[in-house]
Amino acid sequence: MIRAFLLDRLAVIILFMLNTALATVVFHLFFSTKESSVERGVVAYAFLLCLFLLVTWLIVEYVRSRRYLKKLYEYTKGEGQDGLFENMHMPTYEARLWQEGQWQQRRKYEEKLDMYIRAHEQQQLFFNQWVHHMKTPVSVISLLVQQGKNDGNDTVLDEISDENDRFRHGLELLLHLARLDHFAMDLKAEKVDIITVISSIVNEEKRQFIRRGVFPEIQGERGVYFVYSDEKWLRVLLQQIVFNALKYSPQQAGAKMTFKLREGKSQILLDVIDQGVGIAKHDVPRVFEPFFTGENGRKFQESTGMGLYLAKTIAKGLGHSLTLTSEKGVGTTVTIAFSSKTLHNMTTL
Incomplete structure (x- = not known):
């Protein structure tokens, strides 16, 4: 510990000794030119006096820093305790600045760690x-x-197919959520025709539309509305919105699901409008929170509270805006805004 203390101040000690020796030599030469001499004892006394001041300064500095150095030494040997830097009194202003920097870094690290723990x-x-x-x-x-094997009933087989769809949607949701951790590594900016993507999703889920008695309507022309996005993740985003709309639409009642495209100021807007049960006003601000199902979650067993959370997370990662408005008993409108700050701009920075 003493060795480390002296090594840190070795440059100061050497500079002090050189300065003292130089001053002594200059003093001696000055009197030599005056045809007078200085007794060697006087020179030695001056040198020793300077050396005494140096040693005194080193002793005072060591006493002031001893507790600090001792704790550091114990910490490096694995004998220290957590919270070392919070409880340690720093002997110098420079050390206190370093301590404050360490506190800030630790706070940032703990915040990130808490975020990752909560996400996990x-x-x-x-x-x-x-x-x-x-x-x-x-x-x-x-x-x-x-x-079905016993009765040969086709209705039973249809019900089996419905349950299988629930399996498929659940599995897809699980897989997409698992991939969110590597979302940024799996992006590709490309020019996407939104109408084509919507038509493809509606076609894939046509059996669901037919079984539930929901009629899709696309308002927009193919080959007109293009945005820069990642088509694969954009499909996942739209699928979650469509699944939600199908789930909460009145079954076999001739309800409509409308996909309305329109142009805003430097934006292309997509409204997905359903005629479902709607969402209670006090639940709307929380619909994008994970696991939140609200009042509808008590009425529909299929509610997981993760579909809109996944959609919101993907939209944010793609550089799009996702908002929702709803009126209970009337329906829900989910709006995606494809602004000029799209995935294309984000990936070309």
Whole structure:
């Protein structure tokens, strides 16, 4: 510990000794030119006096820094305790600035760590809920398959298909959520025709539209509305919105789902409008929170509270804006704004 203390101040010690020696030599030469001499004892006394001041300064500096150096030494040997830098009194202004910098870095690190821990806990919670959610379809499918074999009833087979769709949507949601951690590594900016993407999704889910009695309507011409985005992730975003609209639309009641494209100021806007049950006014501000299902979650067993969260997260990653308005008993409108600050601009920086 003393060795480290002296090594840190070695340059000051050498400079002090050189300065003292130089001053002594100059003093001696000055009197030599005056045809007078200085006794060697006087020179030695002056040198020793300077040396005494140096040693005194080193002792005072060591006493002031001893506790600080001791704690640092214990910490480097693994004998220190957590919170060392918060409880340590720094001997110099420079050390205190360094301490403040360490505190700030630690606070940032702890904030990031808490964020990652919360994200991991949310993901684990969702996985657990999803597994529990899938147990019921497993049992139902097993019973329906057995009944279908015995009765040869096509209606039973249709019900099996419905349960299988629930499986498919649940699995897709799980996979997309698992990929969010590597979202930025899986982006490709490309020119996308929004109408083409919407038509493809509607065609893929046509059996769902037919079974639920919901009629899709696309307001816009193909080959007119282009944006820069990642088509794969944009499809996932739109699929979550469509699934939600289908789920909460009145079944077999001739409800419509409208995809309305319009141009705003330096924006292309897509409204997905359904005629579903709507969302309570006090629930609207929280619909994008993970696991939040609100009042509708108590009425619809399929609600996971993750579809809109996933859509919002993807929209943010793509540089798009996602908003929602709703009126209970009337329907819901989800709006995606493709502004000039798109994925194309983000990936070319």
